[in-house]
Amino acid sequence: MSGNPQLRFLLRATLLLVALLALWGVLLLDPLRAGLRAFTAVAIWLIPGDGSVAEATIEPNGDWSLRLPVPAAVARQAPVQTMFGRVSSEAAPVKVRSLKLVVEGKYPVLFTAGLPFFWALILASGWTWQRGRMLLKGSSVLLALAAASLLFYILRTAIKNLHLVASAPANFVLTCGEYFVVNVVPYLAPLLLALYLDRELRARVFTWQLEDADPTGPTRSRKKKVRQLR
Secondary structure: OOOOOOHHHHHHHHHHHHHHHHHHHHHHHHHHHHHHHHHHHHHOOOOOHHHHHHHHHHHHOEEEEEEEOOHHHHOOOHHHHHHOOOOOOOOOOOOEEEEEEEEHHHHHOOOOHHHHHHHHHHOOOOOOHHHHHHHHHHHHHHHHHHHHHHHHHHHHHHHHOOOOOOOHHHHHHHHHHHHHHOOOHHHHHHHHHHHHHOOOHHHHHHHHOOOOOOOOOHHHHHHHHHHHHH
């Protein structure tokens, strides 16, 4: 393994990932969730409707309790009226101000879980100030993705709970978006972002060996082969 830079890199990345996952889970997860909760509260308040009912709290079991304002145009739709107790079209419309949602706590955690993976990939090649800048840029992008993913998931859940009927193309886009937000982006985004930011990492992934790491390496190998033939 001492002569294989790829194996050494994988070993360093694995050890770093274990350590950074522990750091993320013990020290960083609660502040990250608090930041996402604050962002979510502001985003919910901006939804058209009665912003005074907007609320985002984290329950003791980790689930998120949300109260979203319901826009008047949405509140007037038949599925929403039926859901809130209107028995017939002749009955008086029901005044709908808000919708309460419960989001499982695993989803906000999932949306931030790519951070330690990204950090491990960047730091496995060693520390430099340039890598420090990569960490800041990449972490900012991943945090923005986490906030956007959480907001999309909340809105998608609200649409399903209100039984709003979308057109077939819109429903297809929403379903695909939910799948990617939950099953693709948290796992693929850290890798793609690390490859985009780190040229050396791209070389490690897409070539068997960094040509610039040891320029005399291939020469030594050829000399050994010549001596063996002699």
